[in-house]
Amino acid sequence: MRGFSHLPVFVGVAWLFSGVQCDVSCKGTDGHPGEAGAPGRNGWPGVKGDKGDPGTLTDGPGGSDVLLRIKGEKGSRGEQGDLGPKGYQGDLGSPGLPGKPGLPGPDGKRVVRGQQSDQDGDQSAFSVIRNITTYPSFSQTVKGWVEVVNIPGHFKTSTGEFICNISGVYYFNFHSVAKVSVCLAIVSNTLENKLVFCDYSKGGEQVLSGGVVLQLTAGDKVWLESHRDLQGANVNADTQSKQIIFNGFLIFTAQ
Secondary structure (H helix, E strand, C coil), rough: HHHHHHHHHHHHHHHHHHHHHHHHHHCCCCCCCCCCCCCCCCCCCCCCCCCCCCCCCCCCCCHHHHHHCCCCCCCCCCCCCCCCCCCCCCCCCCCCCCCCCCCCCCCCCCCCCEEECCCCCCCCEEEEECCCCCCCCCCECCCCCCCEEEECCCCCCCEEECCCCCEEEEEEEEEEEECCCCCEEEEEECCCCCCEECCCCCCCEEEEEEEEEEEEECCEEEEEEECCCCCCCCHHHHCCCEEEEEEEEEEECCC
């Protein structure tokens, strides 16, 4: 029995060597392909390429990209489109250059009672003074005037009246200086009532003034008149220094 005790050991070693030799020289059958893996992540952007060579046109029409670069003939004008909305107001422009002076107008003409008169313009003004020491008679036109200005002569010193020759608006006034009570009235055929102004003396020198604006037509008259009011009975006999100034002038014409 002792002589066969090592037999199992040799058998095991032999089997081991036979197994090692099979793994090296023997190939098994291929396995089945594995399942597809998950998609990978996007790669980084590539580097910009070099500029290509310029293209050349051929005799033929070429491709669509070439046709897009070829300029065709100008087409006909299209129809006018709809009016767009009103835009915002723009900024004010700079002033333009001054225009040329216009041609002179025709000469004006003054008309008196329907007739053409001179071309000197509408002028009418007077200033007269009375230095007579006698008291002017009551309810009578003041006379005895001396002309200071009378253009063109519408005031008549002989009658003491201003006679309108140019229809328009006039201003009349007077001033008097005396040592007795004085009442003077501006009278006109255009007034319903006399415009009376009075100043009553208290022993010294008194100043009296009055004025009015009147619209007159050719032929109307204006004058000064002495008026009786509360003066004493002895004023007519007074011979002290007295002075009256009567003025009038045209403000503007009115046809």
